[in-house]
Amino acid sequence: MTSEAQAAVAAAFQEEWGQIVATLIGATGDWDLAEECAQDAFAQALERWPRDGIPSRAGAWLTTVARNRATDRLRREAIGAAKLRQAVRLAPTEPPGDDDAAVSGVRDDRLRLMFTCCHPALALEAQVALTLRTLAGLTTAEIARAFLVPEATMSKRLVRAKQKIRHAGIPYRVPPAHLLPERTAGVLSVLYLLFNEGYAATAGADLVREGLCAEAIRLARVLVRLLPDEPEASGLLALMLLHDARRVTRVDGAGVLVPLERQDRSRWDAREIGEGVELLDRALRLGHAGPYQLQAAIAACHASAADAADTDWAEIAALYGRLVQLVPSPVVELNRAVAVAMADGPTAGLALLETLEASGALAGYHLLPATRADLLRRLGRGAEAAAAYRDALALAATEAERRYLRQRLRETAARS
Amino acid sequence: MRYMLLICGDSETAASSAADGSIMAGCAAWTEEMRRRGVLRAVEGLRPPSDATTVRVRGDQVLLTDGPFAETKEQIGGYCLIECADLDEAIEVASKHPWAKVGMLEVRPVGQP
Numbered sequence: 001m002t003s004e005a006q007a008a009v010a011a012a013f014q015e016e017w018g019q020i021v022a023t024l025i026g027a028t029g030d031w032d033l034a035e036e037c038a039q040d041a042f043a044q045a046l047e048r049w050p051r052d053g054i055p056s057r058a059g060a061w062l063t064t065v066a067r068n069r070a071t072d073r074l075r076r077e078a079i080g081a082a083k084l085r086q087a088v089r090l091a092p093t094e095p096p097g098d099d100d101a102a103v104s105g106v107r108d109d110r111l112r113l114m115f116t117c118c119h120p121a122l123a124l125e126a127q128v129a130l131t132l133r134t135l136a137g138l139t140t141a142e143i144a145r146a147f148l149v150p151e152a153t154m155s156k157r158l159v160r161a162k163q164k165i166r167h168a169g170i171p172y173r174v175p176p177a178h179l180l181p182e183r184t185a186g187v188l189s190v191l192y193l194l195f196n197e198g199y200a201a202t203a204g205a206d207l208v209r210e211g212l213c214a215e216a217i218r219l220a221r222v223l224v225r226l227l228p229d230e231p232e233a234s235g236l237l238a239l240m241l242l243h244d245a246r247r248v249t250r251v252d253g254a255g256v257l258v259p260l261e262r263q264d265r266s267r268w269d270a271r272e273i274g275e276g277v278e279l280l281d282r283a284l285r286l287g288h289a290g291p292y293q294l295q296a297a298i299a300a301c302h303a304s305a306a307d308a309a310d311t312d313w314a315e316i317a318a319l320y321g322r323l324v325q326l327v328p329s330p331v332v333e334l335n336r337a338v339a340v341a342m343a344d345g346p347t348a349g350l351a352l353l354e355t356l357e358a359s360g361a362l363a364g365y366h367l368l369p370a371t372r373a374d375l376l377r378r379l380g381r382g383a384e385a386a387a388a389y390r391d392a393l394a395l396a397a398t399e400a401e402r403r404y405l406r407q408r409l410r411e412t413a414a415r416s
Numbered sequence: 417m418r419y420m421l422l423i424c425g426d427s428e429t430a431a432s433s434a435a436d437g438s439i440m441a442g443c444a445a446w447t448e449e450m451r452r453r454g455v456l457r458a459v460e461g462l463r464p465p466s467d468a469t470t471v472r473v474r475g476d477q478v479l480l481t482d483g484p485f486a487e488t489k490e491q492i493g494g495y496c497l498i499e500c501a502d503l504d505e506a507i508e509v510a511s512k513h514p515w516a517k518v519g520m521l522e523v524r525p526v527g528q529p
Binding site: 119121167168169170171175179 | 417419500501502503504506507523525527
């Protein structure tokens with residue numbers, strides 16, 4: 001029973017933390033109070049659920065406990081009329097029943113919290129930290145570890161962000177229609193950044209960092225539920241799922257990066273791929289294919305190919321062509337060159353790559369010489385390929401990448 | 417909430433914009449619009465920093481410096497005090513100011529430090 005109750009509390013934490021904090025911020029306007037009372041509610045659950053049994057509506061139980069706690073504290077601390085009014089506003093706990101209204105109210109609060117955490121008047125790193133703390137319930141220590149900064153630094157960052165929200169009057173609301181598109185894009189980019197931090201961490205094998213992928217997916221699911229008509233939200237969730245499905249196959253037992261074409265496809269997560277593709281199809285039917293949907297469509301081409309040779313490179317090259325029009329970025333250009341090389345041959349890819357190199361936009365980026373090396377190798381120009389691999393090795397930042405490049409360099413040298 | 421809009425930019429841009437009648441006309445139109453909306457509490461332009469005197473008191477000595485408090489290229493050329501519902505409205509008001517297109521506006525909430 002005890003372990004069952006503990007598991008229930010842990011599950012409730014993942015499901016309900018963000019909602020409870022969001023509801024309390026909505027009612028009190030006090031972010032610290034909201035976090036502390038949410039924490040108290042979970043502490044009480046750990047104490048009482050093993051003894052009294054797991055409540056049938058865990059979220060409602062926790063919210064009520066947290067609310068009562070906030071009311072108590074505000075009453076005790078009430079020094080002025082304003083605080084008392086807040087306490088009164090908190091007091092009436094809604095009668096249970098009317099489930100949908102209660103749920104939609106709660107959901108709105110969580111959406112308000114997301115938009116407030118990702119307000120563009122906050123620095124991006126503060127947006128990310130606030131999102132993880134208030135919506136995902138990570139501790140300051142965990143967030144600090146995930147972003148490789150000292151805990152004191154992260155703590156200061158969170159305090160500063162919350163102070164700015166209060167003192168600068170950043171509103172706690174879903175933005176009005178004329179601001180919604182750009183603000184939604186801001187929320188999406190924070191979630192994508194979270195996911196990428198976790199995804200890049202695989203080689204480091206740090207569980208907290210890897211956990212960022214799961215948190216990002218969980219938050220994206222919430223967002224998709226709250227904004228069902230926003231195809232880019234669904235597109236982002238699809239993109240995350242399609243990447244996450246291949247996560248375990250990206251690095252081998254020795255920690256060497258495994259390129260897509262050599263990954264063991266039987267170990268890809270078919271359920272995640274299925275869900276991702278379905279989400280993407282539904283999003284694309286809305287007829288506004290944005291950057292996340294296009295990237296998800298590219299990931300879907302890879303994920304649904306039976307083997308590397310079966311990959312529809314012409315389709316992928318076309319998708320990159322559309323993507324580069326929406327997001328004129330040199331990294332997207334680089335990926336397009338790779339896809340074109342696969343669809344039309346290395347010479348065509350190399351021509352695009354040379355244009356990109358001439359622009360100087362990616363100077364210092366190891367994947368530029370690494371890509372060049374791969375194309376030269378496929379053209380049988382071994383000596384030039386080896387030189388390019390050496391250039392890439394000098395620029396690669398992580399050990400997993402360097403290991404992969406060294407292996408490729410050895411193969412090239414052995415053949416030429 | 418009240419916010420101070422600090423109108424910032426480098427002195428050269430400020431001088432050339434002062435000579436450009438369309439920006440000055442834009443400022444007048446903005447002032448008129450914001451007054452009508454009821455958000456504008458005060459608005460003033462400032463003489464260039466070369467006319468500034470900086471005052472410090474150290475011990476019982478009043479120390480004066482000819483020029484602005486910070487020798488930077490970017491200087492404050494004027495201010496507007498506005499009253500808005502929240503930061504989003506303040507940002508909207510600031511972004512409509514014609515100076516935002518040539519220089520920049522700093523939006524500072526009014527309150528105790």
